[in-house]
Amino acid sequence: MKKLLLMLFLMSALLIAMGSSAVAFKNNMSLDEIQKMAEQGDPSAQVRLGVAYSTGTGVDADLTKALEWYQKAADQGSPQGQWNLAWLYVKGKGVEESYDKALELFQKAADQGLAAAQYDLGMMHFYGMGVARSRSNALKWFHKSADQGYQQAIGFLREQGEYTEPSAEKSEASEKAE
Template sequence: MKCTNRTIIVILSLLLAATPCLASFDSGLKAYKKKDFSRAMKDFKADGGKNSCYNIGIMYYKGEGVKQDRREAVQWFRKAADLGDVNAQFTMGMLYDKGEDLALDQGEAYRWYRKAAEQGHRQAQFNIGYMYTMGEGVKKDPKEAVIWLKKAAKQGHPEAKKILGVMGEKDGSI
């Protein structure tokens, strides 16, 4: 009986401990939408989850409620990306791809885009397909390009559809 009571107490404690995090993110998001940036920042930092880290990065990137600090933004984007946030992974890819706020590095851009693409991020899928088409950051590979462009096209990406049409890729063959 004592073991069962302990188990119940542990489970309840874990559930209660998780609730403030969700509440912190949700209240942070509400505050952000109301442009109460100091409250949003406080709640996002209290939460510490991947979505909160990404939103903190956005706030530093745009200078919302804090002094604009792109280096700090990149640190928060990287933290969120490492935690698996698909938008942060895509953002890291973009920053490396464009050479904005980070050194231009097509290999790193590919790595981050790939992580986001594997989670179904439509634009990341397109970017991966484009990189394979052009040989940017990866070895040129038309077959791999088609795979990724098709994934993006299935999600309605107009440029992916256009490129596939130009490649003659309509029925699954080049």
């Protein structure tokens, strides 16, 4: 059962990462424009270029280059760069598999509020990947992710019998804050 859940976890993350490949050419930006922005230090462009190399979108797939661009974005504090880089460590793609390094990167991205990273950090705590198993720590991160509307976290919490719909008062307070 643990292996099945872990496989579902990994497959869902892969689908999310693949789905984000379309981001590389959003807003009618050419690969050359993204490359130029990435070279000038734009972390968003660095992530987009990393995704392009990771998925082979518009370029030949090259995990070494993907790793390089994700690392540059992560070094600048980009939560998306940290999250994508963490997944290379989880899967051992272009780097030696390291749950410890993935955990560190997921933590940095989660602390900045990236819902996907909060969910993935919850999974690592739930299954004891790079950290001692802790249902309470896992639930804390799942709730943070679900509070942002992240559907995978909401679904997981429902499966665990831990999800409660946001109250009307909380929803109104969120709307007023925006």
